[in-house]
Amino acid sequence: MRIRQVGFSSRLKAHRKLLTLETLKFIVEFFKDRDARMAALRSGVPESYASRQGQWLKKHPIVLAAMEADLDERDMLKLEKALAEIDRQMEICKEILGLQDF
Template identity: 75%
Template sequence: MRIRQMGFSSRLKAHKNLLTLETLRFIAEFLKDGNAKQAAFRSGIPETYAARQGQWLKKHPIVQASLEVELDPRERLKLDKALNEIDRQMQICKEILNIQDI
Protein backbone atom coordinates (compact mmCIF):
# COMPACT_ATOMS: atom_id res chain seq x y z
CA MET A 1 0.00 0.00 0.00
CA ARG A 2 1.37 3.39 -0.94
CA ILE A 3 0.72 6.38 1.26
CA ARG A 4 0.16 9.58 -0.66
CA GLN A 5 1.81 12.73 0.63
CA MET A 6 -0.52 15.65 1.28
CA GLY A 7 -0.35 18.43 -1.24
CA PHE A 8 0.68 21.92 -0.18
CA SER A 9 -2.85 23.30 0.08
CA SER A 10 -4.03 20.27 2.06
CA ARG A 11 -1.18 20.63 4.56
CA LEU A 12 -1.86 24.33 4.96
CA LYS A 13 -5.55 23.69 5.60
CA ALA A 14 -4.82 20.82 7.98
CA HIS A 15 -2.46 22.90 10.12
CA LYS A 16 -3.95 26.37 9.84
CA ASN A 17 -5.11 26.48 13.46
CA LEU A 18 -2.16 24.64 14.96
CA LEU A 19 0.63 26.61 16.66
CA THR A 20 3.67 24.40 17.12
CA LEU A 21 6.89 25.20 18.94
CA GLU A 22 8.67 25.11 15.57
CA THR A 23 6.25 27.72 14.19
CA LEU A 24 6.65 29.91 17.26
CA ARG A 25 10.44 29.78 16.98
CA PHE A 26 10.19 30.60 13.27
CA ILE A 27 8.09 33.69 14.03
CA ALA A 28 10.56 34.95 16.64
CA GLU A 29 13.52 34.37 14.31
CA PHE A 30 11.75 35.87 11.28
CA LEU A 31 11.06 39.06 13.24
CA LYS A 32 14.82 39.55 13.68
CA ASP A 33 15.73 39.98 10.01
CA GLY A 34 12.78 39.09 7.78
CA ASN A 35 14.71 36.27 6.05
CA ALA A 36 12.49 33.18 5.87
CA LYS A 37 15.27 30.71 5.02
CA GLN A 38 17.58 31.91 7.80
CA ALA A 39 14.70 32.10 10.28
CA ALA A 40 13.74 28.51 9.47
CA PHE A 41 17.35 27.36 9.84
CA ARG A 42 17.82 29.19 13.16
CA SER A 43 14.56 27.73 14.45
CA GLY A 44 15.93 24.21 14.06
CA ILE A 45 14.90 23.17 10.56
CA PRO A 46 17.73 21.41 8.67
CA GLU A 47 19.44 23.61 6.07
CA THR A 48 18.37 21.22 3.31
CA TYR A 49 14.71 22.09 3.90
CA ALA A 50 15.03 25.57 5.40
CA ALA A 51 14.24 27.57 2.25
CA ARG A 52 11.18 25.53 1.34
CA GLN A 53 9.89 25.27 4.91
CA GLY A 54 10.51 28.99 5.53
CA GLN A 55 8.39 29.93 2.53
CA TRP A 56 5.69 27.48 3.61
CA LEU A 57 5.66 28.87 7.16
CA LYS A 58 5.36 32.46 5.86
CA LYS A 59 2.04 31.44 4.26
CA HIS A 60 0.72 29.88 7.48
CA PRO A 61 -2.30 31.89 8.74
CA ILE A 62 -0.99 32.05 12.31
CA VAL A 63 2.40 33.32 11.10
CA GLN A 64 0.80 35.91 8.84
CA ALA A 65 -1.40 37.18 11.67
CA SER A 66 1.52 37.39 14.09
CA LEU A 67 3.70 39.28 11.60
CA GLU A 68 1.02 41.96 11.26
CA VAL A 69 1.41 42.86 14.95
CA GLU A 70 3.90 45.63 15.69
CA LEU A 71 6.23 44.60 18.51
CA ASP A 72 8.45 47.04 20.34
CA PRO A 73 11.94 45.91 21.47
CA ARG A 74 10.71 45.10 24.98
CA GLU A 75 8.00 42.79 23.62
CA ARG A 76 10.54 41.04 21.37
CA LEU A 77 12.83 40.54 24.35
CA LYS A 78 9.89 39.15 26.33
CA LEU A 79 9.11 36.75 23.45
CA ASP A 80 12.73 35.56 23.31
CA LYS A 81 12.77 35.01 27.08
CA ALA A 82 9.52 33.04 26.91
CA LEU A 83 10.91 30.81 24.14
CA ASN A 84 14.09 30.23 26.14
CA GLU A 85 11.95 29.21 29.11
CA ILE A 86 9.98 26.78 26.92
CA ASP A 87 13.27 25.30 25.67
CA ARG A 88 14.47 24.92 29.25
CA GLN A 89 11.25 23.17 30.28
CA MET A 90 11.44 20.89 27.23
CA GLN A 91 14.98 19.92 28.22
CA ILE A 92 13.80 19.07 31.75
CA CYS A 93 11.01 16.90 30.32
CA LYS A 94 13.47 15.09 28.03
CA GLU A 95 15.74 14.40 31.00
CA ILE A 96 12.85 13.04 33.06
CA LEU A 97 11.71 10.80 30.20
CA ASN A 98 15.29 9.87 29.26
CA ILE A 99 14.88 10.96 25.63
CA GLN A 100 17.92 13.22 25.22
CA ASP A 101 18.75 12.40 21.61
CA ILE A 102 15.26 12.65 20.14
Protein backbone atom coordinates (compact mmCIF):
# COMPACT_ATOMS: atom_id res chain seq x y z
CA MET A 1 0.00 0.00 0.00
CA ARG A 2 1.35 3.39 -0.96
CA ILE A 3 0.90 6.31 1.42
CA ARG A 4 0.05 9.54 -0.32
CA GLN A 5 1.58 12.72 1.09
CA VAL A 6 -0.87 15.55 1.57
CA GLY A 7 -0.08 18.39 -0.83
CA PHE A 8 0.43 21.98 0.21
CA SER A 9 -2.93 23.12 -1.16
CA SER A 10 -4.73 20.36 0.74
CA ARG A 11 -3.12 21.48 3.98
CA LEU A 12 -4.19 25.06 3.30
CA LYS A 13 -7.78 23.97 2.78
CA ALA A 14 -7.68 21.98 6.01
CA HIS A 15 -6.51 25.03 7.98
CA ARG A 16 -8.88 27.59 6.51
CA LYS A 17 -10.86 27.76 9.75
CA LEU A 18 -7.93 27.43 12.13
CA LEU A 19 -6.68 30.63 13.79
CA THR A 20 -2.94 30.37 14.35
CA LEU A 21 -0.82 32.66 16.48
CA GLU A 22 0.93 33.91 13.35
CA THR A 23 -2.38 34.77 11.68
CA LEU A 24 -3.60 36.53 14.82
CA LYS A 25 -0.43 38.62 14.96
CA PHE A 26 -0.88 39.52 11.30
CA ILE A 27 -4.50 40.59 11.88
CA VAL A 28 -3.55 42.86 14.80
CA GLU A 29 -0.73 44.43 12.80
CA PHE A 30 -2.83 44.75 9.64
CA PHE A 31 -5.50 46.73 11.54
CA LYS A 32 -2.88 49.40 12.34
CA ASP A 33 -2.21 50.66 8.81
CA ARG A 34 -3.79 48.18 6.35
CA ASP A 35 -0.36 47.53 4.79
CA ALA A 36 -0.05 43.77 4.24
CA ARG A 37 3.73 43.76 3.74
CA MET A 38 4.46 45.84 6.85
CA ALA A 39 1.95 43.84 8.90
CA ALA A 40 3.68 40.63 7.84
CA LEU A 41 7.10 42.06 8.77
CA ARG A 42 5.89 43.27 12.17
CA SER A 43 4.24 39.92 12.86
CA GLY A 44 7.50 38.05 12.35
CA VAL A 45 7.56 37.03 8.69
CA PRO A 46 11.10 37.23 7.21
CA GLU A 47 11.69 40.20 4.90
CA SER A 48 12.56 37.96 1.95
CA TYR A 49 8.93 36.90 1.51
CA ALA A 50 6.93 39.31 3.69
CA SER A 51 5.24 40.91 0.68
CA ARG A 52 4.08 37.59 -0.75
CA GLN A 53 3.01 36.22 2.64
CA GLY A 54 1.19 39.46 3.49
CA GLN A 55 -0.79 39.36 0.26
CA TRP A 56 -1.66 35.71 0.85
CA LEU A 57 -2.71 36.31 4.45
CA LYS A 58 -4.83 39.29 3.43
CA LYS A 59 -6.98 36.87 1.39
CA HIS A 60 -7.21 34.22 4.14
CA PRO A 61 -10.85 33.56 5.19
CA ILE A 62 -10.14 34.24 8.88
CA VAL A 63 -8.39 37.52 8.08
CA LEU A 64 -11.23 38.57 5.78
CA ALA A 65 -13.78 37.79 8.51
CA ALA A 66 -11.74 39.75 11.07
CA MET A 67 -11.53 42.76 8.75
CA GLU A 68 -15.32 42.95 8.74
CA ALA A 69 -15.29 43.63 12.49
CA ASP A 70 -15.91 47.23 13.43
CA LEU A 71 -13.20 47.81 16.05
CA ASP A 72 -12.71 51.04 17.91
CA GLU A 73 -9.57 52.18 19.71
CA ARG A 74 -10.62 50.43 22.92
CA ASP A 75 -11.14 47.11 21.13
CA MET A 76 -7.71 47.42 19.50
CA LEU A 77 -6.10 48.04 22.87
CA LYS A 78 -7.83 44.96 24.32
CA LEU A 79 -6.73 42.89 21.32
CA GLU A 80 -3.11 44.04 21.64
CA LYS A 81 -3.13 43.28 25.39
CA ALA A 82 -4.56 39.81 24.76
CA LEU A 83 -1.89 39.12 22.14
CA ALA A 84 0.85 40.27 24.54
CA GLU A 85 -0.53 37.89 27.17
CA ILE A 86 -0.52 35.02 24.67
CA ASP A 87 3.13 35.80 23.84
CA ARG A 88 3.96 35.86 27.55
CA GLN A 89 2.29 32.49 28.11
CA MET A 90 4.11 31.02 25.08
CA GLU A 91 7.43 32.08 26.59
CA ILE A 92 6.50 30.42 29.89
CA CYS A 93 5.63 27.20 28.03
CA LYS A 94 8.90 27.31 26.08
CA GLU A 95 10.83 27.75 29.32
CA ILE A 96 9.06 24.81 30.99
CA LEU A 97 9.72 22.60 27.95
CA GLY A 98 13.29 23.81 27.48
CA LEU A 99 12.52 25.29 24.06
CA GLN A 100 13.91 28.81 24.53
CA ASP A 101 16.01 28.49 21.36
CA PHE A 102 12.99 27.82 19.12
